[in-house]
Amino acid sequence: MLPRPTNVAMGREPKSKRGGASRLTMQDIARLANVSTPTVSRVLNGSPLVTEETRERVLEVARAHGYAVNRNAQKLRHARTNTVAVVLDFGSHRHGAIGDPFIFELLAGVSEALSIRNQDLLLSPPGLDDARAFRDFFQARGADGFIVLGQGTRDAMLRSLARENLPLVVWGAVASDAGYCAVGSDNLAGGKLAAQHFLAQGRKRWLFLGDTRHEELRLRYEGLKLGAAGHSDVSIELLSIPSMAFTATGDAVTSYLAQGGGPDAVFAFSDTAAMAAIGSFRARGLTAPKDFSLVGYNNIPPTAHFSPAITTIDQKTDVAGALLVEKLMQRIDGGRPQSVTLPTRMVVRET
Incomplete structure (x- = not known):
């Protein structure tokens, strides 16, 4: 009582x-x-x-x-904020609007893993456009560390931050000399799988859709070329699309076809890009798989229900979020977590 x-x-x-x-x-x-x-x-x-x-x-x-x-006041009394900033790659999308479901699948996995650890998630704080902004935000104790979903064209900046010992983990291409911890799929192997699919379909004129300034996409392109090695009758064309937005991709493919482009195989940088490409081909009376083969990337749920159902490269997004959070917590605790390359697999459907 x-x-x-x-x-x-x-x-x-x-x-x-x-x-x-x-x-x-x-x-x-x-x-x-x-x-x-x-x-x-x-x-x-x-x-x-x-x-x-x-x-x-x-x-x-x-x-x-x-x-x-008062949780904010409580945080200020402790050495840590118990907050993690999750930074999206808005710069790679037209008008900063991300419409790719794959990113949100990753984000959901990260959010769940942070929740289990009783950590707050701060989504894409405004103004984090360069290394100085990241440093200032960290020094002002805005967050204990950063999870960056998508390297985009920011690899040089991320390497700079790693040299300054900022706690960050990146979803993207894994490179031994990057200096920062990355979790990502085997993009090179993904490109090789696409090549094997095209060769099995007897395709000779291949088109790669994607901006190879992005390390992930560059590796997929390199894997595609490696898969074609030894097949002198195969040609590969690159259509660089600066924006990852759906409409921008569709417009680029439409323009390419109007100028006489005639591939019989398309490897798209994402499943949403694959969907946009199918629409552009269909507008010219061309359909998959009759007129061309197509491979997307990410295996987002709509690919199985799209018409035609899209053949794609699957990434292990079910474990990616937990791995990103685990690696960042190790980094915040003073450890040196190792990068992880997740396996890829081909999911063959109608295209």
């Missing part, structure tokens, strides 16, 4: 109960629960140095009076 505090017995309830003049403080809780203020602090911070009886008494008083822990 709760002891009756003196100030309540004398009719002096905490200010928060007298017309809301001010919010209930830890000192109020301490008086009401007949404990010291440090004891209240220990209870609210989950310290094991408090008996279960005292913990329950303090929490019952706090609940009865609607006391809520």
